[in-house]
Amino acid sequence: MKEGPDIARIGTLIGDPARANMLTALMGGQALTATELAQAAGVTLQTASSHLSKLEDGGLIAQRKQGRHRYFTLADAAAGALLESLMGFAASRGHLRHQPGPKDPALRKARVCYDHLAGDYGVRMLDSFVKRGAIATDGENLAMTEEGRTELGRIGIDVGTLSSSRRPICKSCLDWSERRSHLAGTLGKALLSHFLEKGWARRSGESRAVLFTPEGERKFLALFPAD
Incomplete structure (x- = not known):
């Protein structure tokens, strides 16, 4: 196994069209719900939830909770600059x-x-x-x-x-x-x-x-x- 940063993982996360559309939607800097991101990606809410979980695990997005609602943003400025x-x-x-x-x-x-x-x-x-x-x-x-x-x-x-x-x-x-x-x-x-x-x-x-x-x-x- 080769050593060093795993750029393949990041490339795979961003490379999926639905996830790419979600990330693009978050480039506006606003916190969006899973429903809003599902609409941006053109997928069902269940599929969107799976994508969001992968993006969060990969360090590209972060989740914020407010009451019963969950919102998603880009993880930080580095993620925005990368995109x-x-x-x-x-x-x-x-x-x-x-x-x-x-x-x-x-x-x-x-x-x-x-x-x-x-x-x-x-x-x-x-x-x-x-x-x-x-x-x-x-x-x-x-x-x-x-x-x-x-x-x-x-x-x-x-x-x-x-x-x-x-x-x-x-x-x-x-x-x-x-x-x-x-x-x-x-x-x-x-x-x-x-x-x-x-x-x-x-x-x-x-x-x-x-x-x-x-x-x-x-x-x-x-x-x-x-x-």
Whole structure:
């Protein structure tokens, strides 16, 4: 028997179409019931329960209980990053279920990737931070600069709170529709929460899309200008 990480097991778990659809549904960062995930996968509730048990045993999802109800989420940010990376790899090799990318233009523009902003606006945000020196980059490695800490303070983001987490503040995540990196990590999460709390944008009730208001879009584009 070969030694080392068992990537075959993870590949088998993700490779089943029904389980892949469940995991994709959980990429929105919301806790979903087994019934909702069964609908997303197109299987019966009994079959969905079996799939969910396997995904939980494999460390890809976690279960939360609230009263008599059970909810499921992705296990952590690492699981979300893995799935988004696989989506990007599949898209770059032409393995698409819809040509040439997300069917809904709103998903291509801005969407939730586990707990941070993805799509064109997510990539634009990271590019803008790097261009003005708020984030330093060395390949895929990102680091917040002193200029960035000062700038985030003006925006209203407490960098000290972000530093208290075991997760990195800045992390690149391959965007599957843009084929470039967007901003993840505790900063990516904090910024998405900031946009939603300020009323600049809202979550779509039908998909992972993030919908900006006209005023929110104006403020976002002013804060993160393109080249």
